[in-house]
Every structure is written in C-alpha cells, then in structure tokens.
Amino acid sequence: MMTLPTDAASIANDFDLARLPPQFYVDPYPFYRALREQAPVKRMPDGSWFLTRYDDILPVYRDPKVFSSDKKKEFGPKYGATPLFEHHTTSLVFNDPPLHTRVRRVILGALSQRHIAAMEPGLVALVDGLLDDMGRKGRVDLIEDFAASIPIEIIGNLLGVPHAERGPLRSWSLAILGALEPVLTPERAAAGNGAVVEMLSYLSALVESRRAHPGNPDTDVLTRLIEGEADGEQLTEAELLHQCVFLLNAGHETTTNLIGNALHALTQWPEERVRLIAHLSDGGLLKSAVEEFLRFESSNQLGNRITTREATVGGVTLPPESRITVCIGAANRDPAQFPDPDRLDLAREPNRHIAFAYGIHTCAGMNLARLEARIALASFLARFPHFTLDGEPTRGGRARFRGFLHLPANVHGSVAARIA
Numbered sequence: 001m002m003t004l005p006t007d008a009a010s011i012a013n014d015f016d017l018a019r020l021p022p023q024f025y026v027d028p029y030p031f032y033r034a035l036r037e038q039a040p041v042k043r044m045p046d047g048s049w050f051l052t053r054y055d056d057i058l059p060v061y062r063d064p065k066v067f068s069s070d071k072k073k074e075f076g077p078k079y080g081a082t083p084l085f086e087h088h089t090t091s092l093v094f095n096d097p098p099l100h101t102r103v104r105r106v107i108l109g110a111l112s113q114r115h116i117a118a119m120e121p122g123l124v125a126l127v128d129g130l131l132d133d134m135g136r137k138g139r140v141d142l143i144e145d146f147a148a149s150i151p152i153e154i155i156g157n158l159l160g161v162p163h164a165e166r167g168p169l170r171s172w173s174l175a176i177l178g179a180l181e182p183v184l185t186p187e188r189a190a191a192g193n194g195a196v197v198e199m200l201s202y203l204s205a206l207v208e209s210r211r212a213h214p215g216n217p218d219t220d221v222l223t224r225l226i227e228g229e230a231d232g233e234q235l236t237e238a239e240l241l242h243q244c245v246f247l248l249n250a251g252h253e254t255t256t257n258l259i260g261n262a263l264h265a266l267t268q269w270p271e272e273r274v275r276l277i278a279h280l281s282d283g284g285l286l287k288s289a290v291e292e293f294l295r296f297e298s299s300n301q302l303g304n305r306i307t308t309r310e311a312t313v314g315g316v317t318l319p320p321e322s323r324i325t326v327c328i329g330a331a332n333r334d335p336a337q338f339p340d341p342d343r344l345d346l347a348r349e350p351n352r353h354i355a356f357a358y359g360i361h362t363c364a365g366m367n368l369a370r371l372e373a374r375i376a377l378a379s380f381l382a383r384f385p386h387f388t389l390d391g392e393p394t395r396g397g398r399a400r401f402r403g404f405l406h407l408p409a410n411v412h413g414s415v416a417a418r419i420a
C-alpha cells in the first residue's frame with residue numbers, strides 16, 4: 001500500500017497530477033497546503049505547471065490574452081480526431097474571444113435572471129416531491145435520491161428535454177466529464193466519445209423538432225439559443241449542438257456535487273448544522289452558507305489555461321505554450337485569503353471564493369446553481385433536521401470534479417439521535 005510522506009517538502013516534491021495516490025481523492029487538502037507552502041508554481045514531470053495560491057491564480061484568470069482557454073493544442077494529442085475533441089474545442093468554455101464572446105452572449109441571454117426566476121416554482125415542487133419520496137423510504141442515497149435528481153430535471157427543463165427522455169443524461173454527462181480527468185484511460189476515452197455521439201444524435205433530433213415548433217424565446221431557452229440574439233448573433237448548427245451538450249454537462253455534476261458535498265459537510269460540522277437550521281426561517285444564513293459550501297469543497301477543483309507568450313506567475317517565468325492547471329480547490333483554502341481556511345464557517349464574510357472561476361469565463365450558470373442549492377438545502381433541512389449518514393459514502397474518485405457517487409443516509413436520523 002502506498003503511504004503518504006508526512007513532511008510538506010516531500011509531498012510537494014513528489015506531487016504529480018498524472019500519478020495521484022489514493023489518499024488524494026479522499027482528502028486533497030494536505031497536498032494543496034504542502035504545494036502552496038513549498039512549491040506554489042509547481043513544475044510537473046510532464047512539463048505543465050500547477051498553481052495553488054489564490055494571489056497567483058487570480059491574475060491568470062484576469063488576463064485571457066496571455067492565459068488562453070483555447071484547448072486545440074492540448075486536446076489534439078490527448079483526444080486525436082475524435083468526437084470528444086470536436087466537442088470540447090467547440091464549446092465556449094474552451095475557446096477565446098471572439099468565438100467565446102459571441103457564444104457567451106447568446107448563453108447569457110438564455111440564462112438571464114428572468115429565466116432563472118421563472119424556474120423557482122418548478123424547482124420548489126420538484127424538491128418537495130423528492131423529499132416526500134425520501135420521507136417514505138427513510139434509508140436513502142442522498143446523491144441518487146436527491147442531489148443528482150435536482151440538476152438533471154432543471155437542466156432538462158431548461159432545454160425542454162421531455163421527461164421520458166432524461167434517463168441517459170446523467171451517464172452521458174459523467175462519461176464526457178470523466179474524459180477530462182488528467183489521465184485519459186482507454187475506457188474513459190471510449191465512454192466519453194460514445195456519450196458525445198449519442199448526445200449529439202439525440203440533441204439534433206430535439207433541435208430539429210424545436211425548429212419546426214419553436215417555443216416562446218422569453219421562456220424557452222433552446223428556442224432562444226436557436227434564434228440567437230436579436231441583433232443577428234446566431235450559432236451555427238455544430239456550435240448550437242455542442243453548447244447544448246456542454247450546458248447539460250456543466251450544470252449537472254457540478255451542482256449535484258455542491259448539494260451532496262454540503263449535506264456531507266453538515267454531518268461533519270454539527271455546530272454549523274445547528275446554526276443553519278436555527279436560521280432557516282429567517283433565511284439569514286442560507287446565502288452565505290451556500291457560498292461557504294462552494295469554497296470549502298469546491299465541486300470543480302481544477303481549471304486549465306495555456307500561455308500565448310512568455311509570462312511570469314508567482315515570480316516564475318513560464319515560456320510560451322506552457323500548460324497550466326489552476327487549482328481552485330487550493331486557492332479556496334489559501335490562508336492568505338481566507339482566515340482559518342480549513343474551518344467551515346457558514347457566516348464567513350468576506351468570502352471571495354473562486355468556485356465559479358473568475359474573469360471572462362466566470363460560470364454562466366452560477367446563479368442557477370446557487371438557487372438550486374439554496375432551495376434544496378433549506379427544504380431538506382426543514383424537513384429532515386436529524387438526518388444521519390447510514391453507511392460508507394462512496395467518493396467520485398476524480399481530481400477535477402469533487403463529490404460523492406453515493407451518500408447513504410437515514411433522513412429520520414438514527415434511533416439514538418431521535419431519542420436525544
């Protein structure tokens with residue numbers, strides 16, 4: 001069995017994103033701390049760079065001209081001429097202006113506050129239905145029975161995917177995002193490529209039917225994406241389909257993990273849980289609590305950029321075409337920005353976390369994710385304040401997306417807890 005060296009210098013020295021020890025997936029934060037302290041601009045064996053300090057990462061996000069999101073150079077060798085390559089290099093997140101600007105405008109138009117507010121009643125009803133089902137069962141999986149069921153319905157509604165056709169969305173999403181892991185195994189590549197092909201074929205039929213029967217662009221996001229902006233900004237067919245694939249994925253696993261990680265964190269921090277429950281009726285703590293869950297266990301832990309010219313980061317000069325991994329999870333635990341960073345403090349203020357990144361690529365769905373988390377957590381805790389874990393949680397086993405695959409729980413609490 002691999003053992004973890006205990007001193008920070010050895011941890012930082014041995015760190016290699018391509019060969020992570022099992023302990024990393026359970027608790028990456030000691031690794032991040034060692035890197036921040038010993039090697040904040042860490043050169044990996046493959047020549048890429050790993051950044052862990054908040055103050056080094058922010059300037060990278062701020063300067064998209066020097067720190068590009070265009071992944072064609074990096075993904076060419078990684079994926080070859082495959083559906084995964086075509087998908088990732090067409091989606092807005094892995095592009096620079098001007099393509100990024102054009103696509104982002106259309107997406108932001110479709111994810112406006114008005115669209116999001118219109119989703120709230122449906123979201124409340126959905127969550128209430130899930131809570132009813134869980135209440136009847138007692139023993140549940142907080143991921144399968146709750147956290148994962150919310151975003152899949154919301155994103156399904158967002159694009160108007162009929163209920164009966166939503167079954168494969170979660171596995172497609174897990175397969176496509178799984179292929180973004182630092183190490184691409186042949187199995188991950190095959191699953192990811194298969195999922196892109198199936199998703200594109202499904203979505204092109206959906207788009208075709210929506211073109212034939214357009215919805216109201218004020219309320220129907222897919223119609224809005226098809227029609228583009230009023231001043232004539234339209235997406236090509238391939239751009240449209242790939243952004244839909246991306247939206248379905250971007251809004252799914254990340255939000256599932258936010259809700260799942262938050263519920264798990266509350267079982268580990270009983271005093272914070274009592275505090276949150278005490279403030280549920282006045283809503284005082286809920287907003288800052290969601291921000292703290294986003295910081296504390298960021299569901300998207302890693303991001304990537306490539307330098308377009310020589311650049312200095314944290315005092316280190318990087319040559320052009322340097323591949324950079326920015327570690328959101330480490331920046332969000334940086335004591336230089338967050339006092340006592342390993343403590344969950346639901347009232348933390350200020351809390352300038354970068355769970356949604358920063359700069360021109362800041363998450364376009366962040367307000368939707370926040371709304372989903374607020375409603376899910378408030379309703380859950382109001383109904384099941386005594387919930388307990390009931391079995392061994394199963395982690396997702398990924399470096400980039402941090403969350404649980406299964407979180408067995410008893411929503412009515414253990415017998416001991418109920419007697420107490």
Ligand code: HEM
Binds near residue numbers: 069104250298304
């Ligand atoms: C807790 C939930 C979420 C987290 C933690 C999250 C995180 C992120 C991060 C870190 C990025 C920036 C990636 C980069 O540039 O390297 C991003 C981009 C994006 N996210 Fe999210 N996301 C979440 C939920 C959502 C939802 C619900 C949607 C849509 C329904 C969404 C849509 C997008 C889009 C469209 C982008 C690309 C923005 C651009 O490139 O301009 N996300 N997200």
